[in-house]
Amino acid sequence: MSKAGSLLDWQLAQDRLLAAIAPAGTEQVPTQSASGRILAQAVIARRNQPAADLSAMDGYAVGAGDPTGPWQLVGESAAGHPFAGDLTAGRAVRISTGALVPVGANAILLQENARIDGSQLSTITGSKAEAKHIRRAGFDFAAGDTLLDAGTPLSPAALALALMGGHGAVEVFRRPSLAIIDSGDELASDPAAALPHQIPSSNGPMLAAMAVPYVCAVERIGPVADNKAALLAALETASAADVIVTSGGASVGEHDLVRPALEEWGATIDFWRIALKPGKPLMVARRGKTVVLGLPGNPVSSFVTAWLFLLPLLRRIGGHPAPAPQTVTRLVEADLPATGDRAEFLRGVAKADTVRTFDEQDSSALRVLSQANALIYRPPGSPALQAGSPVQVFLLQNGGIA
Numbered sequence: 440m441s442k443a444g445s446l447l448d449w450q451l452a453q454d455r456l457l458a459a460i461a462p463a464g465t466e467q468v469p470t471q472s473a474s475g476r477i478l479a480q481a482v483i484a485r486r487n488q489p490a491a492d493l494s495a496m497d498g499y500a501v502g503a504g505d506p507t508g509p510w511q512l513v514g515e516s517a518a519g520h521p522f523a524g525d526l527t528a529g530r531a532v533r534i535s536t537g538a539l540v541p542v543g544a545n546a547i548l549l550q551e552n553a554r555i556d557g558s559q560l561s562t563i564t565g566s567k568a569e570a571k572h573i574r575r576a577g578f579d580f581a582a583g584d585t586l587l588d589a590g591t592p593l594s595p596a597a598l599a600l601a602l603m604g605g606h607g608a609v610e611v612f613r614r615p616s617l618a619i620i621d622s623g624d625e626l627a628s629d630p631a632a633a634l635p636h637q638i639p640s641s642n643g644p645m646l647a648a649m650a651v652p653y654v655c656a657v658e659r660i661g662p663v664a665d666n667k668a669a670l671l672a673a674l675e676t677a678s679a680a681d682v683i684v685t686s687g688g689a690s691v692g693e694h695d696l697v698r699p700a701l702e703e704w705g706a707t708i709d710f711w712r713i714a715l716k717p718g719k720p721l722m723v724a725r726r727g728k729t730v731v732l733g734l735p736g737n738p739v740s741s742f743v744t745a746w747l748f749l750l751p752l753l754r755r756i757g758g759h760p761a762p763a764p765q766t767v768t769r770l771v772e773a774d775l776p777a778t779g780d781r782a783e784f785l786r787g788v789a790k791a792d793t794v795r796t797f798d799e800q801d802s803s804a805l806r807v808l809s810q811a812n813a814l815i816y817r818p819p820g821s822p823a824l825q826a827g828s829p830v831q832v833f834l835l836q837n838g839g840i841a
């Protein structure tokens with residue numbers, strides 16, 4: 440427990456959530472659709488790359504001998520259409536970038552340096568054919584090489600490498616399914632029709648947008664009325680999901696019914712209320728294999744707790760070896776006040792070396808959140824900081840993990 444009495448330290452809470460989660464099973468998927476997935480098996484090259492010596496330039500492949508020529512032109516090696524014969528000294532073929540270098544050729548004369556007279560090829564003064572324009576067979580990798588280790592996230596480059604290694608399909612971890620329940624009598628589904636006592640239900644779509652890269656399916660449920668029966672029905676609808684997220688109704692008011700509804704539904708509450716600002720009323724519960732995250736309703740609290748807990752949880756189930764966001768260091772542009780018992784995640788803008796926080800830090804202020812590219816981390820009980828002091832920052836781009 441934290442200095443804040445009954446509130447759990449947010450890092451202990453994150454560790455506790457992730458420690459209890461094993462990656463889901465694995466599945467084979469077409470490599471070209473596997474962007475962002477985590478490899479469950481290493482990718483071993485099935486071919487040499489390149490498979491043969493290839494020209495790196497457009498020009499002429501020349502037979503062994505004097506690199507300044509002249510040569511007799513005897514044919515062409517185009518990409519995908521190799522020259523049929525061998526090349527001997529004094530002979531050359533037209534060659535394009537990516538085309539097979541014929542047996543017997545040991546250098547490429549660049550097109551820009553060539554002089555053609557009928558079938559005679561010679562060099563312009565001061566130039567010569569050079570071996571450096573040949574990409575040697577297997578220079579990038581050879582069959583049997585480990586190209587990607589198990590646990591690697593498939594970046595676009597890694598995905599291309601797996602394809603180049605001869606793998607049309609890869610074994611990856613399965614991604615979880617997610618159900619998102621918005622709750623609150625004040626929520627309006629149609630933002631254009633929200634009356635003064637209502638508020639557009641923005642959390643569900645925001646959470647879905649955040650989760651999309653990490654899930655196989657998202658089901659949105661609600662807005663659900665502030666009564667236990669409606670919440671129980673929503674939980675029942677969501678019960679097939681690997682992860683259920685609720686937003687709103689997590690606090691202590693008499694209309695905050697998520698906890699009693701979860702208990703009645705048969706879930707066990709793992710923890711509730713953490714030393715985090717914004718995001719104190721976070722709740723984690725389980726029923727069977729389903730993990731339930733009860734996020735606070737305030738939109739910024741919902742975002743921050745989803746960023747720190749939901750996304751790491753989804754990544755861990757999806758096999759990510761380092762699912763939690765990481766900090767970088769920046770210098771604060773202006774003085775920061777001391778903090779209380781809760782860790783604070785201030786919305787701000789990080790540049791290459793510095794970071795500034797917005798004056799407005801209300802946990803419902805979406806305008807500032809949408810302008811932020813960083814959360815400035817202030818541990819619980821931090822002293823006041825002077826401008827120019829280093830501070831830990833979570834960059835929002837890429838979920839803070841890349």
Ligand SMILES: Nc1nc2c(c(=O)[nH]1)N[C@H]1C(S)=C(S)[C@@H](COP(=O)(O)OP(=O)(O)OC[C@H]3O[C@@H](n4cnc5c(N)ncnc54)[C@H](O)[C@@H]3O)O[C@H]1N2
Nearest residue numbers: 621638640641642643687688689690695719735736737740
């Ligand atoms: N007496 C106390 N009151 C509150 C405490 C406390 O400890 N004691 N905690 C405060 C904190 S911190 C937070 S955060 C909020 C969170 O409360 P809930 O999770 O119960 O959320 P709601 O009360 O249902 O809603 C809060 C706020 O967010 C709006 N909301 C809810 N759902 C959505 C949605 N889907 N899209 C957009 N906005 C949503 C809702 O209308 C409220 O304005 O509690 C404090 N109170």
Ligand code: MOO
Nearest residue numbers: 717718719740802
């Ligand atoms: O912690 Mo609440 O999340 O202040 O707004």
